[in-house]
Every structure is written in C-alpha cells, then in structure tokens.
Amino acid sequence: MAPKVLVSDKLSETAVQIFRDRGIDVDFMPDLGKDKDALLAAIPAYDGLAIRSATKVTPKILEAAKNLKVVARAGIGVDNVDIPAASKKGVIVMNTPFGNSITTAEHAIALMFAVARQLPEANASTQAGKWEKSRFMGTEITNKTLGLIGAGNIGSIVANRALGLKMKVIAYDPFLSEERAAKMGVEKVELDDLLARADFITLHVPLTDKTRGILNAKAIAKMKKGVRVINCARGGLVDEAALADALKSGHVAGAGFDVYEVEPAKDSPLFGLPNVVCTPHLGASTAEAQENVAVQVAEQMSDYLLTGAVTNALNMxxxxxxxxxxxxxxxxxxxxxxxxxxxxxxxxxxxxxxxxxxxxxxxxxxxxxxxxxxxxxxxxxxxxxxxxxxxxxxxxxxxxxxxxxxxxxxxxxxxxxxxxxxxxxxxxxxxxxxxxxxxxxxxxxxxxxxxxGEHMLYTTNKDVPRIIGTLGRVLGENNVNIANFTLGRTHVGGDAIALLYLDNPICEKAISDLGSTGLFQSVKPLEFGVH
Missing domain, CATH: 3.30.1330.90 (D-3-phosphoglycerate dehydrogenase; domain 3)
Known part of the structure; x- marks a missing residue:
C-alpha cells in the first residue's frame, strides 16, 4: 500500500506532482493547516505531513496522528512543530535548510546596502518632490569590517558575498573551526571582540535558549560607535527596545530588520526611527526559494517513506x-x-x-x-x-x-x-x-x-551431557520444529549456552517442561521480528 501524505499549507504544485510521480498518495489541502480541528480529524490517515508556517504541529495533533512517520517543513524554521513531542512519538521532523539560503543571504546584503546608503528614506524623499542631496550622507561598504554572528550555511554565503565586496569579515561561531574559518577567508573571533571591531553586524543563528537576546543592552553597549545591525535570522536574537535606545542616542547608526520578536509585527520599538529599514520577513520570499524548498520537502519525504533515507532531520x-x-x-x-x-x-x-x-x-x-x-x-x-x-x-x-x-x-x-x-x-x-x-x-x-530468526530460544546451562537430546525431545513433544541449533561453551564442563532458531513460537508448556528437567539455569524465548 502506497504511503499517504497530507500537504496542509500552500506548497508549489511542482512538489505535489513529485509526490505523485514517486508513487506517493498525496492529498493537497493548502488551507487545512489553518483549521486545527479539521487537521486533528484528518491527520490519523496519513504517514507524512508537509507544511509551511501556518500548520501548528502540537502534542494534541501528534497524539491523534496514529500512522504519522514524518513531518517536513518547507523552510528553515520549525517553531510551529513541537519537536520534543514528535520525538517521543517517534515522528521524524525535517526542514529544508538550504533551499532558501542564497535568498536569505542576498536579503541580508541588500539590507546592508539599504542601511549604508539610507535608500528607503532617500527614495521616499525624492518621490515626495524633495531634492535633499545633502541630507543623505552614506558610508562605503568597501574596506569595512563585517561581523558575522553565526557562520553556518547562510552565514558562510554572506561572508563569501561580503569578501567579494572587499569587506573584512570576522565571525563568532562556537562551532566554527580554525580550518573552516581559513577556508572561508574569515577571522574567527570571540563575541566581545566582534562587537568592538565590527562596522556592520549581521546575525545568522537559530533562536535557542543560548542565542535568545544575544544582542541585548549589555552587548549593544560594547559595540563600536556608528555600527549598523542587520537581522534576517530570527526575531528575539536582538533586544529591540535596547537597540531602539542605542539608535536614538546615535551609538548605533542604522539597522536593517526582516524578523521581529513578535510576528506579524504590528508594532516594534524600531518602527519610525531614522535609518531603520524594516521588511516583513521576506528573507525566503523569492520565486526561486519558494520552489526550491517545496521541491526539497517532496523529495526528502518521498525518499524517507520509500527507501528509509533521512535528510535534514532535526531529531534523528x-x-x-x-x-x-x-x-x-x-x-x-x-x-x-x-x-x-x-x-x-x-x-x-x-x-x-x-x-x-x-x-x-x-x-x-x-x-x-x-x-x-x-x-x-x-x-x-x-x-x-x-x-x-x-x-x-x-x-x-x-x-x-x-x-x-x-x-x-x-x-x-x-x-x-x-x-x-x-x-x-x-x-x-x-x-x-x-x-x-x-x-x-x-x-x-x-x-x-x-x-x-523471528522466533528463537536461548538457554544457559553447565556443559554436561543430555542438553542437546533434552532440547530436541521436549520441543518435539510440544510440536516445535527447530530450524537451526547453535551451541557454545567457555571450556569443557564450564558455562554453556544454546541458541535455537524455531519455525514457530515456543509454547509455555515447552518452557515449563525444559525448566523442570533441572538441566538449565535459564530458558528464555526471544522474538526478533525479522520478516
């Protein structure tokens, strides 16, 4: 019977067709994820669940998902999936960390340019009929120091682009080796060193207990005066109120934000401040990225359900x-x-x-x-x-x-x-x-x-005569056929074991009969489910 997958959020039709081409029975219901009750009722029938951000995979949903084997998120963030609950239920959680990497990295670079040259404000002023040439004095990016907080997949792409722009790149990442840093062409530094030296700081780390508020008021105070901060990673990495204070005081010269502590961001301490460029979580919003992550989800889920291959799993x-x-x-x-x-x-x-x-x-x-x-x-x-x-x-x-x-x-x-x-x-x-x-x-x-074998019998005993004969006789009397018989011992007269591969499960009477002979220290039936 073909595995059955539910697509409960908006996903590319290309991805849906990939499921079908691979022989997966797929139901495409892109609005179902918004209705938690409807999802709860539907989920027991499915082996896989493909989602974006609208579907919330809660412990209640997982408890109802009796056949669910895999949840895959088209995108990097899996904040909408309860991973510990999924792990306890034995459900693999996958994401697609590379499908929108280039798009997100490009957005970070775009925000850096926009903040460096005050492009949104200059655009608004010019279109309003003003010609405020002297008002918008920018700064060059060439020869400036870019501080990366996080040098993983997206961070490394940003570093590569920044080096092409003739910037000096320094990086703070506890998992970055000196060898990897040298290959990337960046200098590995501690966080305090980065804060003191960087002209631009861009974040590329997940939101965890350790990274939450990594740029808080204390960290911002250590930054070089005139620094510009870019965040296209996760809301909550930066204390927005503390950053707003630093922008107002002039300690921080500008900021570009695509992610916020609360989303959708209807209000933020950053809104309305001069030289702050804000976008509505557009990091992955290109046609190429949307297609890439959708295709990756379909391929990864199909591979797992059909062959057992596990790609980009977060809990396995x-x-x-x-x-x-x-x-x-x-x-x-x-x-x-x-x-x-x-x-x-x-x-x-x-x-x-x-x-x-x-x-x-x-x-x-x-x-x-x-x-x-x-x-x-x-x-x-x-x-x-x-x-x-x-x-x-x-x-x-x-x-x-x-x-x-x-x-x-x-x-x-x-x-x-x-x-x-x-x-x-x-x-x-x-x-x-x-x-x-x-x-x-x-x-x-x-x-x-x-x-x-599927059904086996394990016995321990002293190396004495009559063991083989007794096993054969008692099992034969109880109509249990032996497929294979293996013996072993430490030395003559020492400890010995027998392992029998049986055609059918051994009955309680046979176990009792073997125990009553007095020859065996233990008699243990085993099941291995090999078929």
Missing part, C-alpha cells in the same frame, strides 16, 4: 539513500543485538556501551546507535522506534557511550553491545556476512555462529 541522524542500502543489514544487526539484551534484562539499565570494529566503525554510527537503543527499548515498549528510543533512554538517565577500533579479528567488522545494570553486565556481539544476513558471533564472551 541523517542517512543517505546510499548509506541506507549499505547500512541496512548493519542497522538490522544493531536492532537485533539490542532486542537480545533488552528481552533478557529485567531491571533498570544504567548504561549502554557500543563497540564498533572494522567496517562497522566506518559507517554512520549515530544511526547505528539509534538502532541498538531502539532494539533495547522495544522489549518494554513495542511502540518505540529509532527516533523516540534515544529520547526515552535520556529521560531514564541511561548513559550511552561508543568506541571504535580498527579490524581486530577474523571478521571484516562487528558490533559489540554491552548493557549495564546495578547487578549485571550483559554482552553480545554480531556481524553481517557477505550474504547480507546478520549473525550473532558472541554471547557472554562465548564464541558462537548463530543465524537470527
């Missing part, structure tokens, strides 16, 4: 279509390893440690982590998936760690998973053979070679 590691093909068996192995220890562990887990060896260490480890954690969590909550499992683990205070190493054994690579509780450490390892099938290769330090 991205996995390309190529990675999904190569990683598929390894991801399934990680889930199986997690499912094994999860089904055997009946007390609170304190830590999960994952070792990646050889070729496994070269893959997308964040995605493999999510697979292993989801396998563990499904033992107690079948509804979790790769999105929600890490959130649940974090909520429970479970410490997650991973280690990588070069090929160290006979296998090209393997994954070793250890779960730690107050009383026990439980370890299992597995690999993927050339046929693409995951296999268990070590349990409790005991070497094995076990094919993984």
């Amino acid at each position: 590691p991205s996995v390309t279509a190529e990675e999904a093909k190569v990683m598929g068996p390894w991801l399934k192995l990680a889930e199986h390893l997690g499912a094994f220890v999860g089904q055997l562990t009946h007390e609170p887990i304190k830590a999960i440690n994952i070792l990646y060896d050889g070729v496994a260490a070269e893959m997308n480890l964040d995605a493999l982590d999510c697979g292993a954690i989801s396998g563990i969590m499904k033992a107690t909550n079948p509804d979790v998936n790769m999105v929600s499992a890490p959130v649940i683990a974090k909520d429970r205070g479970i410490q997650i760690s991973k280690t990588t190493q070069e090929k160290s054994g006979v296998f090209d690579g393997y994954i070793k998973l250890t779960v730690v509780t107050d009383t026990i450490e439980r370890t299992i390892a597995g690999t993927v053979f050339s046929d693409g099938k995951p296999r268990f290769i070590q349990i409790k330090g005991i070497q094995i070679d076990a094919e993984i």
Whole structure:
C-alpha cells in the first residue's frame, strides 16, 4: 500500500506532482493547516505531513496522528512543530535548510546596502518632490569590517558575498573551526571582540535558549560607535527596545530588520526611527526559494517513506539513500543485538556501551546507535522506534557511550553491545556476512555462529551431557520444529549456552517442561521480528 501524505499549507504544485510521480498518495489541502480541528480529524490517515508556517504541529495533533512517520517543513524554521513531542512519538521532523539560503543571504546584503546608503528614506524623499542631496550622507561598504554572528550555511554565503565586496569579515561561531574559518577567508573571533571591531553586524543563528537576546543592552553597549545591525535570522536574537535606545542616542547608526520578536509585527520599538529599514520577513520570499524548498520537502519525504533515507532531520541522524542500502543489514544487526539484551534484562539499565570494529566503525554510527537503543527499548515498549528510543533512554538517565577500533579479528567488522545494570553486565556481539544476513558471533564472551530468526530460544546451562537430546525431545513433544541449533561453551564442563532458531513460537508448556528437567539455569524465548 502506497504511503499517504497530507500537504496542509500552500506548497508549489511542482512538489505535489513529485509526490505523485514517486508513487506517493498525496492529498493537497493548502488551507487545512489553518483549521486545527479539521487537521486533528484528518491527520490519523496519513504517514507524512508537509507544511509551511501556518500548520501548528502540537502534542494534541501528534497524539491523534496514529500512522504519522514524518513531518517536513518547507523552510528553515520549525517553531510551529513541537519537536520534543514528535520525538517521543517517534515522528521524524525535517526542514529544508538550504533551499532558501542564497535568498536569505542576498536579503541580508541588500539590507546592508539599504542601511549604508539610507535608500528607503532617500527614495521616499525624492518621490515626495524633495531634492535633499545633502541630507543623505552614506558610508562605503568597501574596506569595512563585517561581523558575522553565526557562520553556518547562510552565514558562510554572506561572508563569501561580503569578501567579494572587499569587506573584512570576522565571525563568532562556537562551532566554527580554525580550518573552516581559513577556508572561508574569515577571522574567527570571540563575541566581545566582534562587537568592538565590527562596522556592520549581521546575525545568522537559530533562536535557542543560548542565542535568545544575544544582542541585548549589555552587548549593544560594547559595540563600536556608528555600527549598523542587520537581522534576517530570527526575531528575539536582538533586544529591540535596547537597540531602539542605542539608535536614538546615535551609538548605533542604522539597522536593517526582516524578523521581529513578535510576528506579524504590528508594532516594534524600531518602527519610525531614522535609518531603520524594516521588511516583513521576506528573507525566503523569492520565486526561486519558494520552489526550491517545496521541491526539497517532496523529495526528502518521498525518499524517507520509500527507501528509509533521512535528510535534514532535526531529531534523528541523517542517512543517505546510499548509506541506507549499505547500512541496512548493519542497522538490522544493531536492532537485533539490542532486542537480545533488552528481552533478557529485567531491571533498570544504567548504561549502554557500543563497540564498533572494522567496517562497522566506518559507517554512520549515530544511526547505528539509534538502532541498538531502539532494539533495547522495544522489549518494554513495542511502540518505540529509532527516533523516540534515544529520547526515552535520556529521560531514564541511561548513559550511552561508543568506541571504535580498527579490524581486530577474523571478521571484516562487528558490533559489540554491552548493557549495564546495578547487578549485571550483559554482552553480545554480531556481524553481517557477505550474504547480507546478520549473525550473532558472541554471547557472554562465548564464541558462537548463530543465524537470527523471528522466533528463537536461548538457554544457559553447565556443559554436561543430555542438553542437546533434552532440547530436541521436549520441543518435539510440544510440536516445535527447530530450524537451526547453535551451541557454545567457555571450556569443557564450564558455562554453556544454546541458541535455537524455531519455525514457530515456543509454547509455555515447552518452557515449563525444559525448566523442570533441572538441566538449565535459564530458558528464555526471544522474538526478533525479522520478516
């Protein structure tokens, strides 16, 4: 059955056609997102939801969305999506961070020019029949210092354009490496240094608890006198009242704003001030950008729903279509390893440690982590998936760690998973053979070679006679057929294990009969859902 997608906001017809061309069943209802009750009633039928800014994806909507797997926002901002609630529900949240990057960067440059030369006021004056040539004394951009707050995708485009205008560019970004700064042609600085040196300051960071009010009254006081401030990123980054005071005092010479603390901005301390250029959130408002983000949303959602490829997700590691093909068996192995220890562990887990060896260490480890954690969590909550499992683990205070190493054994690579509780450490390892099938290769330090089936039986015992015969007899008496049988032991007479791949689930009577023989320390049925 084809995945079903709802487009609840205005989106390009090109995007809608992409869904159809890819075999997705799509309903285009561009006004539905404005009606929260109608959306609530409709959403249970859909696997995917494509939105812009009008649709509000609230916990109530997510609770009703029984089949929803992905929400994708055409644009960068996802303020209208409750990401923590989506993560707990196992719903991937995507955006399109690159579709309007050039448009937004160009708008920042345009505002910088407009503020530097007072273009809107000069235009209004001239069209009013005045000729106030001496009133509008501007400033050159050439040889001025531009301070970037945020040097990510949009910030780097602004830097490139500014360097072309012969500006000197300095950047504050905690995630910017010296190597990346050198490649961009900018100087990496601390925020206070940027404030003191920049002739123009432009912001290109998301709105978070750490960035909210990054240009407050205290920061503005540290700015160079005569600075001009541009904000095309997010409202709330700049204290508008404090900036208005600085503009009135002459400490700040001008400002260009496209975003505001409250939108739609009907009123702002900045409105009506001289040499302040204000636009109504036009950063992404070009025909090219609108088409780009809509097409990206359709392609990203289709890729995920049809192939499992994850692009530009905000609550899950991205996995390309190529990675999904190569990683598929390894991801399934990680889930199986997690499912094994999860089904055997009946007390609170304190830590999960994952070792990646050889070729496994070269893959997308964040995605493999999510697979292993989801396998563990499904033992107690079948509804979790790769999105929600890490959130649940974090909520429970479970410490997650991973280690990588070069090929160290006979296998090209393997994954070793250890779960730690107050009383026990439980370890299992597995690999993927050339046929693409995951296999268990070590349990409790005991070497094995076990094919993984949907229904399995795991037993522990001392290495004594009669184990194989007893297992065969009791399962046969209870009409349970054995597809595969794997044994392992530490040494002669030591600890031993058996792992049986069964054609059908084992019944309670068979488990009871095995327990009553006195030969087994534990008898545990396992389910892996491999089909």
